[in-house]
Amino acid sequence: MITNAYVKKVFEDFCKKNPNEPEYTQACQEILESLELAVEKHPSIEKNHLLERFLEPERFVQFRVTWLDDNNQIQVNRGYRVQYSSAIGPYKGGLRFHPSVNASIIKFLGLEHSLKNSLTTLPMGRGKGGSDFDPKGNSDTEIMKFCQSFMTELYRHIGPDTDVPAGDIGVGGREVGFLFGQYKRIRDEYTGVLTGKGLEFGGSLARTEATGYGLCYFTNAALKTLKNDSFAGKTVVVSGSGNVAIYATQKAQQLGGKVVTVSDSNGWIYDPNGIDVAVLKQLKEVERARISEYAKRVPGSVYTETKAGNPTVWTTKCDIALPCATQNELKIDDAKALVANGVTAVCEGANMPCTLEAAHYLIDNGVIYGPGKAANAGGVATSGLEMCQNSMRLSWSFDEVDSKLKDIMENIYENIYTTQKKYDLKSNDLLTGANIAGFEKIANAMKAQGLV
Numbered sequence: 001m002i003t004n005a006y007v008k009k010v011f012e013d014f015c016k017k018n019p020n021e022p023e024y025t026q027a028c029q030e031i032l033e034s035l036e037l038a039v040e041k042h043p044s045i046e047k048n049h050l051l052e053r054f055l056e057p058e059r060f061v062q063f064r065v066t067w068l069d070d071n072n073q074i075q076v077n078r079g080y081r082v083q084y085s086s087a088i089g090p091y092k093g094g095l096r097f098h099p100s101v102n103a104s105i106i107k108f109l110g111l112e113h114s115l116k117n118s119l120t121t122l123p124m125g126r127g128k129g130g131s132d133f134d135p136k137g138n139s140d141t142e143i144m145k146f147c148q149s150f151m152t153e154l155y156r157h158i159g160p161d162t163d164v165p166a167g168d169i170g171v172g173g174r175e176v177g178f179l180f181g182q183y184k185r186i187r188d189e190y191t192g193v194l195t196g197k198g199l200e201f202g203g204s205l206a207r208t209e210a211t212g213y214g215l216c217y218f219t220n221a222a223l224k225t226l227k228n229d230s231f232a233g234k235t236v237v238v239s240g241s242g243n244v245a246i247y248a249t250q251k252a253q254q255l256g257g258k259v260v261t262v263s264d265s266n267g268w269i270y271d272p273n274g275i276d277v278a279v280l281k282q283l284k285e286v287e288r289a290r291i292s293e294y295a296k297r298v299p300g301s302v303y304t305e306t307k308a309g310n311p312t313v314w315t316t317k318c319d320i321a322l323p324c325a326t327q328n329e330l331k332i333d334d335a336k337a338l339v340a341n342g343v344t345a346v347c348e349g350a351n352m353p354c355t356l357e358a359a360h361y362l363i364d365n366g367v368i369y370g371p372g373k374a375a376n377a378g379g380v381a382t383s384g385l386e387m388c389q390n391s392m393r394l395s396w397s398f399d400e401v402d403s404k405l406k407d408i409m410e411n412i413y414e415n416i417y418t419t420q421k422k423y424d425l426k427s428n429d430l431l432t433g434a435n436i437a438g439f440e441k442i443a444n445a446m447k448a449q450g451l452v
């Protein structure tokens with residue numbers, strides 16, 4: 001609950017300006033609740049209207065995307081890009097292609113990204129974009145035509161020193177390749193304008209693995225400091241079966257944990273022997289099949305459809321939970337089930353997968369809660385490393401990138417831990433620490449640059 005008068009007024013004004021944008025409002029409330037402490041400690045935040053400036057995007061673009069499907073029928077989608085802040089570097093943030101995408105989702109992701117990019121310590125500003133286009137069910141040719149049309153508008157707003165998009169839900173290597181090809185064709189230049197590119201044309205080794213691996217490095221650092229513990233011997237539940245989920249599963253198992261669940265929007269798998277990552281990758285990365293197929297291929301595993309009354313990933317007994325699917329997938333009842341089953345840590349691979357109520361419940365019950373803006377920052381951090389390699393016209397080895405990623409994730413945790421101590425926060429409340437640490441850097445940069 002927000003109590004400080006200035007912060008309250010900022011939130012009321014925000015709600016008036018952004019009606020009917022529930023995800024955006026939720027992200028704003030969560031951040032403002034944490035920043036009250038910083039506002040009280042630093043009167044210059046109010047004096048310089050830094051909260052209002054932080055919460056107002058520099059630019060928000062919405063555009064029409066028309067393309068021809070395989071039956072020569074005209075299709076119309078809506079595209080977006082929010083360029084939130086360039087205070088600490090060029091705008092940076094992924095593109096999401098999913099039917100649920102709207103202005104609220106894009107702006108909430110942009111806002112979350114601000115703090116995330118700041119926490120990485122790399123010089124990256126904040127942005128996000130996407131479309132309500134659904135790659136699922138479309139042919140490769142249709143996806144290429146959509147991406148080309150999308151980029152035919154987006155190219156005006158981006159550039160290697162201006163705004164560098166990447167992938168997110170529905171945008172993987174295939175889509176980034178089509179987008180990059182069209183940008184190059186229109187601009188007639190070969191630059192690192194997108195990250196998550198193929199290795200043949202400027203991509204970085206370990207970018208595919210980065211978000212999932214980084215999530216596990218962050219979780220391990222928190223477990224080590226707060227519980228003198230690790231993944232070794234732990235039962236882990238993961239939700240989702242996309243890019244983040246696959247590589248979180250792989251790294252958690254490499255670190256000695258046993259991941260027993262993965263899911264998609266139709267249902268989930270329980271595998272008491274530990275998820276077979278090779279099968280998961282074959283199904284999701286090669287065949288683009290539904291997760292139900294896993295149970296047909298792996299003896300002993302069970303598929304449960306997502307349906308009211310059915311058990312869920314979150315009712316599975318575990319020590320560590322890694323939500324890696326989508327926003328608001330873990331609600332208060334799920335948090336209660338996890339706590340009742342003795343969970344120690346919940347760290348977010350997805351962006352805002354826990355509702356605010358669920359996050360508070362986990363923190364109040366002593367669970368280590370790693371918010372997505374810190375725990376999943378490995379993706380954007382490695383995108384930063386890809387930009388660096390593109391600028392220097394060289395490529396680092398997998399191990400070099402992976403070791404830099406590990407250092408960055410451990411430093412993010414360290415930075416939050418130091419902030420927690422400075423503000424006398426509960427040791428398991430990484431949310432408040434992450435929000436304050438991320439905000440302070442941006443606020444200082446905004447103040448130093450004058451009224452821009």
Ligand code: NDP
Pocket residue numbers: 167168169170171211239240241242243244245263264265266324325326327329349350351376377379380
């Ligand atoms: P993908 O598109 O690769 O995978 C998303 C996965 O989540 C799919 O398995 C999808 O299933 C599942 N999913 C979507 N909606 C639901 C739902 N309502 N219930 C259960 N499962 C669902 O996306 P990513 O793995 O790239 O992204 C996942 C999350 O991680 C997002 O929140 C994203 O913003 C965040 N993230 C991603 C980063 C990256 O580098 N890729 C970086 C930082 C954060 P289905 O196939 O049925 O839709």
